Amino acid sequence: MTARTGRCLCGAVKFKATPKIESDGVHVDACHCGMCRRQVGGPMMAVNLEGAPEIEDDSHVGVHHSSDWAERVFCKTCGSNLFYRLRDGSLHTVNAGALDDLSDAKFAVEIFIDEKPDYYDFAQPTRKLTGEEVFKMFAEAQGK
Structure with missing residues (x-):
C-alpha cells in the first residue's frame, strides 16, 4: 500500500x-470513549496505520500523554488533532479528516460502544466493541 498524504488545518x-x-x-x-469525545466534540474517526507516520517538520507537533498507555498528537499552531498512538509504539492511528484522500475507505468498526451517548447514532452497520472487549483484544495481541 502506498503512503497517503495529510496535514493539519493550517498546513504547519x-x-x-x-x-x-x-x-x-x-x-x-x-x-466513542469519553476522552476522544472530549477531545474532538464527538466520536473520533480514525484510520489504523502500518507503523508511524512520516512527519515533514515536527517543530509544530505537540504530544499529550492522555493515559498510562496512549498519547494524542496535535498541531501546536492550529490545534488540529492528528494522531493517536500507544506509548509502546504498537499502534498508530490518524484522524480520518487529516488525510487528503480516503475515497476507497469504508466505515467498519465502533469501539467503546458502551460509552456512546444516546444523542447520536450512525446509519451504517458496523462491528461494535465495548471498552472491555477492546482492552481484551489489545492484551491478547500483546500476548498478555
Whole structure:
C-alpha cells in the first residue's frame, strides 16, 4: 500500500501515512470513549496505520500523554488533532479528516460502544466493541 498524504488545518504539520489494509480494504473506525469525545466534540474517526507516520517538520507537533498507555498528537499552531498512538509504539492511528484522500475507505468498526451517548447514532452497520472487549483484544495481541 502506498503512503497517503495529510496535514493539519493550517498546513504547519504535513505527513505521509500508510493505512493498514484489512481483508475488505481501508477502514475508518469510530471511538466513542469519553476522552476522544472530549477531545474532538464527538466520536473520533480514525484510520489504523502500518507503523508511524512520516512527519515533514515536527517543530509544530505537540504530544499529550492522555493515559498510562496512549498519547494524542496535535498541531501546536492550529490545534488540529492528528494522531493517536500507544506509548509502546504498537499502534498508530490518524484522524480520518487529516488525510487528503480516503475515497476507497469504508466505515467498519465502533469501539467503546458502551460509552456512546444516546444523542447520536450512525446509519451504517458496523462491528461494535465495548471498552472491555477492546482492552481484551489489545492484551491478547500483546500476548498478555
